[in-house]
Amino acid sequence: EIVLTQSPGTLSLSPGERATLSCRASQSVSSSYLAWYQQKPGQAPRLLIYGASSRATGIPDRFSGSGSGTDFTLTISRLEPEDFAVYYCQQFGSSPFTFGPGTKVDIK
């Protein structure tokens, strides 16, 4: 099983600041099979990034993804008030299609 580790656990930032979230895999994952999601309280997750760096339909360009192998990054260039949420990475390289534990981005 591929274990995903996300850091930091919590990121406290102000609107307008840059957020950098990390996702590290216990073994190499093809970048084609790495996705990022956003989840707000009481809501289903929303797909942000697939294939490590491709934005999903309707996702603003302040969200970007990068990385390969075992290290992946989600960057939010300038935080908007609606971006404060929990972010999860997920790998589809091999079953089980594991999620990371999440990074909470909260308002400083």
Next chain:
Amino acid sequence: EVQLVESGGGLAQPGGSLRLSCAAPGFSVSSNYMTWVRQAPGKGLEWVSVIYSGGSTYYADSVNGRFTISRDNSKNTLYLQMNSLRTEDTAVYYCARLGNSRRGGMDVWGQGTTVTVFS
């Protein structure tokens, strides 16, 4: 409109069974990879199962042998049969579309249905 509508959640006792349904108005369940994901209260997301368009199925170790994913093409509906339920299966269960390959991420999600297993 592309959407997923879950139903079937509720209360069950340990050892009991429930069947979750996920209707997909707006697209074909059989033409897509379809998944179930769950979230225990206050916890993160846990992938549960997938069914590929070709019919292959895969499960998380925590549910393997107890849960069965299936679909009814005539009803355009995805199912999750949950047997031998445990208290640790208590969660909100989401169905989600993975698309026609593993490359696209899960782009359509249901609203979630709550399963509570209690003794």
